[in-house]
Amino acid sequence: MPDDARQPQQTREPAVRGQPAVDPAVWTGADMTVRDDWVYTLTADDLAALRETAAAIRRRIGDDPNGLLDIDTAAADLGEFAAPMSEIVHQLRDGRGFQLIRGMPVAEWDRLDLAIAYWVIGGQIGEPLSNNPEGDMIGHVTDLGKDYENPNHRGYQTSAHMLFHTDQCDVVSLLCLQTAKSGGRSKIVSAPAVHNEMIARRPDLVEELTADMYWTKHGETMPGEYPWYRMAVVNYHEGYLTVAGGYKHIEKGHALPGNPPLTAAQKEAFALLAELNEELHLSMSFEVGDIQLLNSHVTMHSRTSYEDWPEPEKRRRLWRLWLRNPDIRPRPEAFEHRTRGIIAPDAHPRIVL
Template sequence: MTTARASISRAEGPAVWTGAELQNSDDWIYHLSASQIAELDEALKHAKGLGLPLKDVTLDDFPLRAFGNDLARLSDEIESGRGFVLIRGLPVDEYSAEDAGLIYWGIGRHLGVPVPQNATGDLLGHVRDLGGREGRMIGKNASRGYNSNAGLAYHCDGSDVVGLLCLKTARVGGASTVVSTGAIHNKILDVRPDLLEVLYDDFPQDFHGEQPEGYPKYNWSPVFANHLGQLSSRYVPSHIRGAFKNYEELGGLSGEKLEALDLMDRYANELALSMDFERGDIQLLNNHTTLHSRTRFEDFDEPEKKRHLLRLWITLYRGRPLPAGFGRNPGYVDTTGARGGLPLSA
C-alpha cells in the first residue's frame, strides 16, 4: 500500500509531545494504591484456583472491579491520548516469578488480546540478555535486540501495544526512552517536507527468517499513514535496512530513502523522553504513535540478579482502524480476532 502524498498534514492532538515538555512531569505515571494491590491479589488467587494454563486465562478469569475501570481509562490514554503510561508500584518482590507473570497477564487481558512475539509463539516474552546478535538465530527465533544487552535503535513492535513489566533491573544502564512519532512527523514536515513525503511511500519489512512456510521473506508498508484522519506510524529500522541489505532485488538503500530514514533516527533521538525502570514498573506503549529504545546495559554476574523484564504484545479491544496493508504483517488476524504479532501459520 502507498498513502497518497496529497493527504499529508500536520499531526495534532495529545499524542504529539516532546521529551523536553514531559521530562519534569510525572502525570504519565500511574501509582498503584494499597487497595488496588489488594484487588490484584484477590484476582491472582481466583485465577490460580482455576488451574488454567496462562494462555487460557481470560479477562473474566482475572476479575478487577474498581481497578478494571481504571485500566479501561488507561487504555483510552494509550490509544487516544499521550500514547503511553507507566504503572508503578507492583510489589514484585512479594510474588514468585510465576505469580508476577500471571498478575501482569491479567492486567494485559483487561486491555486486549495477547499476540505471538516470535516464531515459537511466545505470548508472555522474556526480555533478558541471551547473547543475541544481529543475523543469528536463538532456536527457531531470530536474534533480536530484546535478547541482548545492546543499546537499541528507536523502533516499534508488531502489535497495537507493547507492555513491559520490570522484574529485575541491570547493574548499570538499560534506561528506557520513548518518543512521539507525531512529533517526529511534524519536525520533518518543518525542515524537509520532501523527505516526509518519502516516508509515506512503501518500504520493505524483513521477516528475518521468522516467517512461516508460504509467507514472503519481506512485505511492504509505509512508515507513516493517515487513515480516516488519524496518523499512524510503523518504523523498525532493522527490518527496513535489513531488507535492503539482504535482498539484491531491492537495489540497496540510497538517495532520498536513506536520507529520510536517517532523519527519522535523528529526530527520534532529539525528541525522546527518558525514564528509568524500577522493579514493579509496567510500561505500556502504543506502537502506532510512539517509538521506543533502550540504552546499553551491564548486568550483574549472579544469574538471580540479572536484568529481567516480561513482555506482552497486545491487540487493544478498542484499537484504531488501520489501512489495509499497514504494518509488518498486513491483514494478519488470528482466530481470536487479534491483529499483529507474528503469524505462526499461513
Template sequence: MTELPPELPPGPIPGPAAWRAADLSPADWLHALSPAEVAEIEAAARALAARDLDLAGVTAGDFPLPAFGRRLAAIHRDEVLEGRGFAVLRGLDPERLSRRENAAAFLGIGAHLGAFRPQNAAGHILGHVKDLGRSPDDPTARLYQTHERQTYHTDSCDVVGLYCLKPARAGGRSSLVSSVTLHNEMRARAPDLAAALFAPIETDRRGEAAPGEQPWFTIPVFNWHAGHFAGKYQRQYIESARRFAEVPPLTDAQRAALDLMDALAENPALHLEIDFLPGDIQLVNNHVLFHDRTAFEDWPEPERRRHLLRLWLAPLQAQPLPEVFAERFGTVTPGARGGVTVPPERWIASLEA
C-alpha cells in the first residue's frame, strides 16, 4: 500500500499564534488578579481543602468562581486556545495557603478549563516540577526532574498549566516560541526542510509505555489538519528513541530540519522569556507553542527550593487533531485526550513530588 504524502498547509499560516517577540508586551499576556478575585479563589481553595475529598476528582462544581470564572473562561478561550497560545495569571500568594490549599486552588482553577490528564506512569494528575537530582542522560528520566535546561518541547496534552510555589535562586525562566512562526520561517528559508517535519518521526516514551504500547510513539513534528496547525516536539526524546534497534537513525534531511528549527527557536527575535514569580499561573497551548525552561541554581535550604505545580488539561473546546495523535494521546476526542496511558482508578493528586 502506497503511503500518502502528509497534508501540508497551503502557505504561511496566519493568525495571532504566529507571533514574534516584538509583537507582544506584558500588557498583552499578563493578567493581574484583583483583590476580590484573589479572595474568591482563596475562599474556594480553603473550603475545598477542608472537605474530605480526593483532590484527583475535583470538578468545577467543587470550586465555585461566580465572579472570576467568567474572566478565566474568556482568557482561556480567546488567548490560550484561539489566540497567541498563552497567558499568565498573577496575584495569588502561595504563602497564605497550606500545601493542600495551594493544590486545591490550582486543581480548582484547572477544573474550570478542562479535564485532568495523567502526567506519568504513576498516574499523577498534579505534577511537581522540581529538581529531584535526576540526570538528563538517564533514558528513564524526565527533564523536569532536573535543574538543567529543558530545551524547546511540547507536553503530551492540549494545555499545560504551571503554578509557581517557589522560584529558583537564579534562572529557571520560562521561554516560549510560536511553533507556527517556526513553520512559517522554515517554509520561507528551506521549504524542503519544513516539509520534512510533516513526516512521522519516532519519539521515546522514556520508560512510560503502557502494556501493549511500543516504547516510542511516531507523530510528525508539524501537523496540519482541518485548517489547524499542531506541533509535537522533544528533541532529546527523538534522539533517545534511536536506542531501540527497531527505530532507524535520523536521515540527513530530518537532522537538518530539526537543526534549523532549533536554531530559529534560539533566535531572541522569535522567543519570549518570562520570569516566574510566586503565585504565577501560566497556561500554554502545546499545539501552537514550544516551551522551554532555562537552567537554574537552587536555594541550599530544602524549604526554599524551586517548586512548581503542573496540570495537563484536555479542554472540550480544543482544536481538532489528526488521528495520528491517538498514538500518544490515547484518543483525539476533545476533553478526553492526552497524558500517559494509566487507568483512571490509579489517578492521584499527590501533595508531594
C-alpha cells in the first residue's frame, strides 16, 4: 500500500468509491503510539471551571439528576475549559476522530457533580440519546451476566471480548468510574485507514461491504417494527467516507427468521476487516477518570475480555453517553437508525446514577 495512504493527513479530499480516502481521520496505531496530542489532561483551571458550572446547575436542579434533561448544557459557560473543549470538538469532527480526556476527579467529587460535569462536556458535542429500552440517558457499561452470542443481548452487558464496532450515535463518550481486576483494555482503529488498506489488498471485498445488510435491533423495537434494519458497512455520501462497524449486529441480523444468510464473499470481507482492525489498531489503558470520545463514523472500537472483582461495589463500570450531532459528518439516510438512540415502548428519558 502507498505510504501516503496510511499516514496521518491534515486535509480531506472528496471520497471516491473504490479509491483510498484522503482524510485527517486516517491514522494507524503505530502513528499514535509515538504521539500524545490525542490525550488532553485536565488542568486545575479546567476542573475549577467545570466545578463552578456543575455547582451553578446543581443550584437549579437540586439533588435530582433528571433535572439535567431540561438544562441546555450546550450554552454552559466553561470558562478556562472552553478553548480546549473547542479544539476537542474540532478533532472529533474535522481531525483524527477521537480524543482521550484524562483526569476527571471520580474519587474526589460527589457523584452528581461528576455526572453534571460529564453531561456538560457531552452537551458541547451533541444531543444525548437513550442508551437502552429503559430510556437511560447515561448508560452503565458493566457486566450483567448477559450472553454476547444472544441476538437480544448487547456486548456492553458482558465481560466478553468485543469485536470492533461503532455505536448507534454520531459520537460515543465513555467515562471510566471503576476498572476491572484485570483486562478490559480499550482498542480503537481508524475506519478510513482500514478502508484504504482493504482497497490496496482486496478492492473486491470493499465492494462487498457497500451492499445493504441486515442489522439486529437486539429486540429493542416499537410495536410493528421489524427486528432489524438494513444498512451498508462502507458508505460514500456527499464526498465523505463513513463506516458502520458491527459484525455481531450483522451476524445476528442475518440469523433472524426470514433473512438470508451472509454469503461466502461477505464473510471473507468481514474476515479481512477483522484482520486489519487488529493490524492497525491503537490499544490504550482505560484509567479511572478517563473520558474517551469517538466519532462513530470514522473510529471503530473494541475491548478485551476482563476478569471483574468479586465485590459488586468494585466491579468495572463506565458511564456512556450517546451523542447526536448531524454536523459531525454528512450521513446516508439509512444512518437514521444508527443515530436516534434506542426507541422502545418504555424508553422514557431518565438519568440513574
